[in-house]
Amino acid sequence: MLVLLFDVIFFFFSTLSIILARLIVSSVFLVVQVIQLFKVPGEAIQGGLEQLAEIIKVCFEFVFDIVKEIIASIISAIFEHLKEAAKESAAEMVSTVFDLMKNTRTSLDDLLNDLPEIAEGFSGMIQTVITNLWESYKDVIKYLLENAN
Numbered sequence: 001m002l003v004l005l006f007d008v009i010f011f012f013f014s015t016l017s018i019i020l021a022r023l024i025v026s027s028v029f030l031v032v033q034v035i036q037l038f039k040v041p042g043e044a045i046q047g048g049l050e051q052l053a054e055i056i057k058v059c060f061e062f063v064f065d066i067v068k069e070i071i072a073s074i075i076s077a078i079f080e081h082l083k084e085a086a087k088e089s090a091a092e093m094v095s096t097v098f099d100l101m102k103n104t105r106t107s108l109d110d111l112l113n114d115l116p117e118i119a120e121g122f123s124g125m126i127q128t129v130i131t132n133l134w135e136s137y138k139d140v141i142k143y144l145l146e147n148a149n
Helices: 002-039 041-147
Strands: none
Touching: 002 041
């Protein structure tokens, strides 16, 4: 990210120097045109205005190209940052999945170790339910036989 920042700074200063150089050269052309203006007024005015229009056009095109390059650099930097963030996120997700798998395996191992106790408790529960149902059945039959008369 720091390299990108320095690239943008260097790009800015080199662009600024190019603009200043063009401005100086354009100013020299303008001075020459002003001198020519005093020689031949009509032709000089037309030539000066054409030269000034051309200078302005070139400067606008140059600035527009610079702005396009800066925007492209910024967008590229944003995509690079997003790509790095996605890589880090994917690595973190893989690590989390592996930890989850490890914990699941540990839990299953514990469950298998506790399975005999669980089966014994389940068996006791079934036995208690069946015994209570049998006792209830016997009480109902006894009640029916006593009250059937």
